[in-house]
Amino acid sequence: MFQPLTYDGLAHRLPKRPSQSHKGTFGRTLLVGGNAQLGGAIILAAQAAVYAGSGLTTVATDVANHTALHARLPEAMVSDWSNLAQLKELTQAADLVLLGPGMGLDAFSCQRLHRILDWLKPGQKLVLDGDALTLLARHPHPVPSGVPIVITPHQAEWQRLSDLAIEDQTPQANLAVQKQLGFNLVLKKPGTELYLTDGSCYQLTVGTPAMATGGMGDTLAGMVAAFLAQFPDDFNLALCSAVFLHSYLAQELAQTQWVVLPHQISEKLPSLMKHFIG
Numbered sequence: 369m370f371q372p373l374t375y376d377g378l379a380h381r382l383p384k385r386p387s388q389s390h391k392g393t394f395g396r397t398l399l400v401g402g403n404a405q406l407g408g409a410i411i412l413a414a415q416a417a418v419y420a421g422s423g424l425t426t427v428a429t430d431v432a433n434h435t436a437l438h439a440r441l442p443e444a445m446v447s448d449w450s451n452l453a454q455l456k457e458l459t460q461a462a463d464l465v466l467l468g469p470g471m472g473l474d475a476f477s478c479q480r481l482h483r484i485l486d487w488l489k490p491g492q493k494l495v496l497d498g499d500a501l502t503l504l505a506r507h508p509h510p511v512p513s514g515v516p517i518v519i520t521p522h523q524a525e526w527q528r529l530s531d532l533a534i535e536d537q538t539p540q541a542n543l544a545v546q547k548q549l550g551f552n553l554v555l556k557k558p559g560t561e562l563y564l565t566d567g568s569c570y571q572l573t574v575g576t577p578a579m580a581t582g583g584m585g586d587t588l589a590g591m592v593a594a595f596l597a598q599f600p601d602d603f604n605l606a607l608c609s610a611v612f613l614h615s616y617l618a619q620e621l622a623q624t625q626w627v628v629l630p631h632q633i634s635e636k637l638p639s640l641m642k643h644f645i646g
């Protein structure tokens with residue numbers, strides 16, 4: 369049922385950067401997340417998005433995170449996520465919205481999730497991760513039509529969304545729920561599984577327990593966002609490449625490290641992508 373994701377099957381298939389280009393060519397990416405306690409999650413996601421090549425990256429987050437984000441990642445623009453009018457403008461101007469890392473589960477975050485689902489228009493793209501998935505499971509809301517959606521749950525988040533206990537998350541059961549939902553599903557675990565809306569299914573051949581540390585999924589979410597935003601011509605290739613490179617890089621780093629820190633993956637991305645794409 370699954371096609372294996374391998375280096376040889378993916379490398380050199382993504383397009384090089386055209387010389388006639390500017391930052392707008394490579395995607396306007398909006399990341400929404402990071403409450404006062406979980407700012408690290410959206411900072412890690414934003415670093416991954418910028419280092420993976422997103423042309424213009426804006427982060428809507430709690431004001432408590434603004435100074436840290438500016439200090440750590442001056443390439444990203446920052447907005448106060450409690451300003452709903454500004455959030456609407458940013459959402460409507462984005463090519464892709466990533467929603468969820470560290471966003472928390474309170475009523476205001478739920479409102480943000482529902483409003484962003486209402487504001488998105490056909491032609492835009494949406495990635496949902498972390499608390500956005502838990503909120504959607506608890507408080508379902510219609511999703512925009514004509515907007516490809518990627519969800520990146522770990523097994524407990526998928527349990528909340530699918531009602532499948534972790535021991536019941538067989539490929540057949542996962543596929544049945546994914547088809548009902550109509551989302552592209554990246555089910556994160558050792559041997560991450562991808563169930564795409566065109567019916568294709570893939571499984572990771574790389575990865576390591578050195579990845580089992582907080583923030584690793586936030587980094588993947590930022591990479592997925594940047595790949596989908598900057599490589600719009602082949603959605604599935606962009607998604608598969610992001611998922612593959614995240615674990616491939618971690619596996620490379622784990623040859624000499626006990627644990628791989630999520631930000632180390634981001635730091636290696638510009639050189640690895642040059643090597644991978646050619």
Ligand SMILES: NC(=O)C1=CN([C@@H]2O[C@H](COP(=O)(O)OP(=O)(O)OC[C@H]3O[C@@H](n4cnc5c(N)ncnc54)[C@H](OP(=O)(O)O)[C@@H]3O)[C@@H](O)[C@H]2O)[C@@H](O)CC1
Nearest residue numbers: 406407408409468469470471498499522523524582583586
């Ligand atoms: N630096 C920061 O700011 C960080 C902020 N973060 C942000 O925190 C928010 C909450 O995300 P979350 O993943 O930490 O919590 P939640 O959704 O409750 O899941 C944990 C529960 O699920 C269970 N579990 C079972 N299987 C599992 C599996 N395969 N993978 C993982 N968990 C599994 C697990 O079981 P246990 O560990 O108890 O065995 C536990 O009971 C989210 O927005 C995220 O972005 C984090 O990224 C960390 C760094």
Ligand SMILES: Nc1ncnc2c1ncn2[C@@H]1O[C@H](COP(=O)(O)OP(=O)(O)O)[C@@H](O)[C@H]1O
Nearest residue numbers: 556557558575576577579580582583584585586
């Ligand atoms: N033992 C493991 N083997 C392979 N990959 C792992 C392992 N543990 C975690 N990962 C990977 O690390 C990431 C963890 O994501 P997630 O739980 O959402 O982290 P966080 O929310 O803390 O950022 C996923 O990509 C998952 O596949």
Ligand SMILES: [Mg+2]
Nearest residue numbers: 498522585586
């Ligand atoms: Mg996560």
